[in-house]
Amino acid sequence: MANLSEIFLKQETLETLLNTVKAKGLKGVSITISQNDTANEWGQNVNSYVSQSKEDREAKKPKFYTGSGKVFWSDNKPAVVAEKKEAGHVSKKEYAETESGLPF
Numbered sequence: 001m002a003n004l005s006e007i008f009l010k011q012e013t014l015e016t017l018l019n020t021v022k023a024k025g026l027k028g029v030s031i032t033i034s035q036n037d038t039a040n041e042w043g044q045n046v047n048s049y050v051s052q053s054k055e056d057r058e059a060k061k062p063k064f065y066t067g068s069g070k071v072f073w074s075d076n077k078p079a080v081v082a083e084k085k086e087a088g089h090v091s092k093k094e095y096a097e098t099e100s101g102l103p104f
Helices: 011-024 054-058
Strands: 003-008 031-035 046-050 065-074
Touching: 003 031, 003 046, 011 065
Parallel strands: none
Antiparallel strands: 003 065, 031 046, 046 065
16 A cells, blocks of 8 residues: 655644653654544544553553644555564653653
8 A cells, every 4th residue: 555645743843842852862753643534624634643652552641643634645555564673763652741841
């Protein structure tokens, strides 16, 4: 399956992400992209948020949404990509106000 999607990230969201990564001394942040079958009231069907760990998902912690957008082209073929672990990958965190005041 091939899709082309676009996501809009606000400047304030980008600044929050950068400030949090710097404050925690991380090399970056993992972002999850979700694609829905139906569009919302603004014609969007793609969302992005800071990736969550299994423990955070099981605890049903809220997500820190980073942007939204839409698929604007697809070949309509289903596909699953094998998971690949990369060295230096940042552990998954999610949105929750912490004692440090950082969002994830």
